Structures are given as structure tokens and as C-alpha cells.
Amino acid sequence: xxxxxxxxxxxxxxxxxxxxxxxxxxxxxxxxxxxxxxxxxxxxxxxxxxxxxxxxxxxxxxxxxxxxxxxxxxxxxxxxxxxxxxxxxxxxxxxxxxxxxxxxxxxxxx
Amino acid sequence: xxxxxxxxxxxxxxxxxxxxxxxxxxxxxxxxxxxxxxxxxxxxxxxxxxxxxxxxxxxxxxxxxxxxxxxxxxxxxxxxxxxxxxxxxxxxxxxxxxxxxxxxxxxxxxxxxxxxxxxxxxxxxxxxxxxxxxxxxxxxxxxxxxxxxxxxxxxxxxxxxxxxxxxxxxxxxxxxxxxxxxxxxxxxxxxxxxxxxxxxxxxxxxxxxxxxxxxxxxxxxxxxxxxxxxxxxxxxxxxxxxxxxxxxxxxxxxxxxxxxxxxxxxxxxxxxxxxxxxxxxxxxxxxxxxxxxxxxxxxxxxxxxxxxxxxxxxxxxxxxxxxxxxxxxxxxxxxxxxxxxxxxxxxxxxxxxxxxxxxxxxxxxxxxxxxxxxxxxxxxxxxxxxxxxxxxxxxxxxxxxxxxxxxxxxxxxxxxxxxxxxxxxxxxxxxxxxxxxxxxxxxxxxxxxxxxxxxxxxxxxxxxxxxxxxxxx
Numbered sequence: 001x002x003x004x005x006x007x008x009x010x011x012x013x014x015x016x017x018x019x020x021x022x023x024x025x026x027x028x029x030x031x032x033x034x035x036x037x038x039x040x041x042x043x044x045x046x047x048x049x050x051x052x053x054x055x056x057x058x059x060x061x062x063x064x065x066x067x068x069x070x071x072x073x074x075x076x077x078x079x080x081x082x083x084x085x086x087x088x089x090x091x092x093x094x095x096x097x098x099x100x101x102x103x104x105x106x107x108x109x110x
Numbered sequence: 111x112x113x114x115x116x117x118x119x120x121x122x123x124x125x126x127x128x129x130x131x132x133x134x135x136x137x138x139x140x141x142x143x144x145x146x147x148x149x150x151x152x153x154x155x156x157x158x159x160x161x162x163x164x165x166x167x168x169x170x171x172x173x174x175x176x177x178x179x180x181x182x183x184x185x186x187x188x189x190x191x192x193x194x195x196x197x198x199x200x201x202x203x204x205x206x207x208x209x210x211x212x213x214x215x216x217x218x219x220x221x222x223x224x225x226x227x228x229x230x231x232x233x234x235x236x237x238x239x240x241x242x243x244x245x246x247x248x249x250x251x252x253x254x255x256x257x258x259x260x261x262x263x264x265x266x267x268x269x270x271x272x273x274x275x276x277x278x279x280x281x282x283x284x285x286x287x288x289x290x291x292x293x294x295x296x297x298x299x300x301x302x303x304x305x306x307x308x309x310x311x312x313x314x315x316x317x318x319x320x321x322x323x324x325x326x327x328x329x330x331x332x333x334x335x336x337x338x339x340x341x342x343x344x345x346x347x348x349x350x351x352x353x354x355x356x357x358x359x360x361x362x363x364x365x366x367x368x369x370x371x372x373x374x375x376x377x378x379x380x381x382x383x384x385x386x387x388x389x390x391x392x393x394x395x396x397x398x399x400x401x402x403x404x405x406x407x408x409x410x411x412x413x414x415x416x417x418x419x420x421x422x423x424x425x426x427x428x429x430x431x432x433x434x435x436x437x438x439x440x441x442x443x444x445x446x447x448x449x450x451x452x453x454x455x456x457x458x459x460x461x462x463x464x465x466x467x468x469x470x471x472x473x474x475x476x477x478x479x480x481x482x483x484x485x486x487x488x489x490x491x492x493x494x495x496x497x498x499x500x501x502x503x504x505x506x507x508x509x510x511x512x513x514x515x516x517x518x519x520x521x522x523x524x525x526x527x528x529x530x531x532x533x534x535x536x537x538x539x540x541x542x543x544x545x546x547x548x549x550x551x552x553x554x555x556x557x558x559x560x561x562x563x564x565x566x567x568x569x570x571x572x573x574x575x576x577x578x579x580x581x582x583x
Contacts, residue, residue, distance in 0.1 A: 025266075032270070032273055035277055036277065039277055039280050039281055039284070042281060042284050043280070043284040046284050046285075046287055046288035067287070067293070068287070071283075071284070071287075074237075074241060075280060078241070078244050081248070082244075082269075082273055085248065085269070086266075086270075086273070089251075089255065089262060089265060089266055089269065092262055093262045096262060
């Protein structure tokens with residue numbers, strides 16, 4: 001199971017990085033969002049600590065680590081919010097420069 | 111007060127953000143709220159007594175999130191509060207009313223920044239650290255994106271790099287949790303075998319070095335400064351990049367041991383040289399000051415990497431000295447830049463030659479960067495070199511001496527351009543408002559104060575350096 005998670009995370013990260021390396025800004029945002037999702041999967045796959053007790057109530061083992069789920073919920077929201085902000089920024093930039101190509105943005109030469 | 115100060119540090123910015131939203135039509139009122147928030151926050155940080163810890167929501171650590179003020183966090187909290195006062199006073203005088211600086215979202219980014227900074231400094235939990243780190247990043251994109259000169263490009267560059275940094279921090283935090291089964295900093299230090307978490311270093315280093323704008327990851331900083339408004343630049347240079355240093359000082363002793371110090375030494379020395387050389391070659395006053403931050407932070411990282419009590423003390427003092435002097439330089443440059451509506455060096459030539467007081471303030475800032483008396487930078491450099499000599503780090507001291515000379519070169523270059531050469535006479539000096547004068551005088555006074563009352567501050571920095579060594583549970 002751990003191996004399955006590891007391979008999936010590796011594949012998703014590869015896809016994310018591949019898109020991030022493109023020149024199209026929308027593609028870059030998509031790549032970043034895919035990276036965030038790979039990270040969510042990674043956080044979820046963090047191994048349950050077998051010897052610990054459930055923090056709430058007397059549950060019998062095995063139980064799912066609740067802290068990881070709380071972390072993933074937070075990370076999902078953050079990733080979604082940041083990608084939205086980036087898309088907005090991209091839209092404004094596209095309006096200003098009339099292009100989505102990142103190479104157009106090279107005014108900083110000095 | 112101990113129990114009240116920690117919730118206040120977080121609630122005050124939230125309440126100010128709400129108050130700003132309530133008067134979203136009135137830019138001037140929002141600027142006053144910004145100033146009032148900074149002053150109140152200064153009071154709270156001064157009163158915040160180092161306390162053992164505050165379990166948020168009543169959940170005891172290590173399960174719950176621990177918030178606590180120790181000497182290290184208090185040093186950074188007060189420093190942040192001081193720079194915020196200067197930035198808000200500057201903002202009130204210069205950028206209020208109409209135009210870009212009066213936008214609602216721009217104003218709103220300041221309380222959000224203060225909230226995340228205060229949270230970062232007092233948290234004792236790795237995931238909470240990540241959350242505040244991310245909040246800080248988002249509010250600083252807003253700060254850059256609302257700037258005056260080609261800000262969207264700068265914001266895009268900064269955002270993409272900074273998002274990669276936070277992705278790395280999240281990955282590092284997840285691995286750390288899987289590895290140790292805890293997120294509480296004290297708890298993790300107790301659980302980790304020394305030297306067993308070295309493989310986590312790339313994740314945390316990528317995130318913290320990007321935030322601190324150190325050498326391989328500094329590329330966002332000059333653009334962000336050139337794009338941002340001046341009060342934004344004051345916050346970026348005086349407060350934001352300190353977060354990365356705080357992270358290194360706080361997290362490094364918890365997770366890693368001395369076997370990785372060569373990374374910090376290499377990063378420090380290369381930032382020192384590269385920042386100084388790039389600052390010597392740039393044609394824009396604000397970009398020059400941005401590169402100079404990379405160079406100055408190189409000194410601080412060297413001090414952290416030497417790893418003795420004295421050198422970490424010197425590094426922490428250096429953080430304060432750099433923050434106040436760089437903010438002073440940005441404030442003066444901003445006033446001149448506002449007169450000529452550009453920050454390029456060529457059109458700015460001679461623009462300050464008729465303003466003796468601005469001249470004196472800028473000169474004070476430059477000699478503080480170089481490390482000459484009577485400025486804060488002198489004490490910082492002196493104690494750093496003393497600590498280096500005591501630790502017998504001769505090669506790195508030689509590098510730091512060369513870096514200091516390069517600082518003199520680029521510092522004098524920008525000073526000559528702005529104040530010595532007589533260029534065309536631009537618009538006559540506009541009448542400065544009281545709050546502008548206040549912010550420059552306040553920052554200049556801080557630079558002098560850190561020189562004349564260096565001893566108490568050094569004592570405080572020493573306590574902070576001691577607090578950075580994680581306590582055993």
C-alpha cells in the first residue's frame with residue numbers, strides 16, 4: 001500500500017513539474033495545482049503511528065490518524081486558494097500584456 | 111498579562127482588518143487604523159512576557175497547538191512592531207488618498223501580514239508554522255501586486271517561487287510527522303535522534319532560504335522591491351525576509367546538527383558576494399537596496415552557521431541593525447522617488463542634493479550597512495567579527511571583510527548618485543508631511559539608539575540566542 005502511494009505521488013509530482021516548466025502561464029498554474037494535489041496525497045499517506053492511542057474516546061485499532069486528515073483539509077483549502085489567486089493574477093497580466101507567454105514578461109533588464 | 115498577550119497578538123490584527131473592511135470607502139481612515147494597529151501592537155509586544163506556553167483551544171501540547179513567547183520570539187516580535195510603526199507612519203504621509211496606495215486590498219494586506227508574522231514567531235508547532243508561512247506569503251503577494259511600477263510581473267515571479275517554497279515546507283512537515291509522529295517542536299526535539307533527520311534539510315532549506323532571499327533563491331526580491339510601493343518595500347526588507355532567518359535560527363537546532371553547517375556557510379558566503387556584486391551593477395535604487403539585503407543577510411547566515419553562543423547573538427543583533435537601517439534607506443529613497451516618480455538611478459541623480467536632512471539620514475543608513483560608528487551596523491559587525499575570531503573561522507572572516515568593502519563600494523555609489531552629483535533640478539522639494547518626517551526620524555533614531563544603547567540590546571539578543579537552543583522536555 002505504501003509503495004502504491006509512493007508511486008502515485010511520484011507520478012503526480014512528475015506531471016506537475018512537467019507542466020510547471022512550460023511557458024504558458026495557465027499551464028504553470030495547472031502544474032502548481034497538480035503539485036499541491038500530489039502534496040495532499042503525500043500528507044495522507046504519512047504512516048499511522050501504530051502504538052499510539054486514539055486521542056478521543058476509546059477506539060479499537062486500527063484507526064485512521066485524525067491529525068493527518070486535519071492537515072490535508074487545511075492543505076486542500078490553501079492549495080485551492082493559492083491557485084485561484086494565481087489564475088486571477090494571470091488574467092490581469094494577460095489583460096495588461098496581451099499574452100500568456102511567460103517570455104513576454106522580461107521588462108526587468110537593469 | 112502573560113495569558114492575555116498571546117491571544118491579543120493574533121486578535122489585534124484580525125480586529126484591525128475587520129475595522130478596515132468596515133470603512134472600505136475611506137482610504138484615510140484605513141491608513142489611520144493601520145497606524146493605530148501598529149502602535150497598539152508595539153505596546154502588546156513590549157508587554158508580552160516570556161511565558162512557558164499557551165495551549166490554544168485548551169488542548170495540551172504535544173497534541174494541541176502550543177503558542178508561546180520566548181526571548182527569541184519576543185526579539186523578533188518587537189522588531190516587527192517597530193518596523194510596522196515606521197511603515198504605517200510613512201504610508202499615512204505618502205500614499206494615502208487617491209492612487210494605487212489607497213486601494214482597499216492594499217490596506218488589508220498589512221493587518222494580514224502582521225497576523226501571520228506574530229503567529230509565526232509565537233508558534234511551537236510545525237504545521238501551524240506552515241499555515242502562518244502560507245498566510246504570510248499570500249498577503250505579501252497582495253502587497254507586491256498592489257505596487258506602483260509593473261507590479262504584476264514582480265508578483266507573478268515572487269508568487270511562483272514562493273509557492274514552490276511553501277510546497278517544499280509542506281512536504282518537509284509531512285515527512286517530519288511521518289518520521290517522528292509529532293508536530294510539536296519541543297516534542298520533536300525530544301524524539302529525534304541527533305543527526306537522524308538530515309535528509310529533511312533540502313525541504314526546509316529551500317523554503318527558508320527563499321523566504322530570506324538568500325543567494326540561489328533571491329531572484330524574486332529585487333523585482334518585488336522595484337514593483338512594490340515604498341511602505342511595502344519597508345515591510346518586505348525590514349520584516350519579511352527576517353522570517354526566513356527566524357526559521358533557520360529556530361528550526362535548525364531542533365532538526366539538524368553541526369554536520370550540515372557547510373551548507374549555511376556556503377549559502378552565507380555566496381549571498382554575501384553575489385548580493386554585493388549585483389548591487390554594484392544595477393541601475394535602480396530600490397533594486398540596489400534589494401540586492402544589498404541579500405548581501406547583508408549573508409553576514410547574518412555566516413554568524414548563525416558559526417554556531418557559537420556569541421556568533422548567534424551577533425547574528426540576531428545584526429538582524430535588528432539591518433532591519434532598521436534598510437528601512438531607513440527605503441524610506442528616504444521612497445521620498446526622493448516620489449518627487450521624481452521613478453527609482454532609476456540616472457533620473458534620480460542629484461535629486462537629494464538640496465535636502466540636507468534627508469542626506470544625513472541616508473548617510474546614516476549607508477554607514478550602518480557598511481558598519482561604521484555611530485550606527486547600529488558598527489556594533490553588529492564588531493560583535494560578529496569578534497565572535498568569528500573567537501571561533502577561529504579565518505577563511506569566512508576574510509570573506510566577510512571583502513564583503514564589507516564591497517558594501518562600501520555600492521553604498522557610496524548610490525549615495526553619490528542621489529546626494530553628491532548635481533543633476534538636473536527636478537521638481538522642488540515637496541513639503542513633507544509630519545508623518546513622513548516622523549518615520550524617517552524614528553528609523554534614524556533607532557539606528558542611533560542601537561549604537562548608543564547597544565549593551566542592553568546585545569544582552570537581549572544573547573537571551574534570544576540561548577532560547578534558540580531547544581529546551582528538553
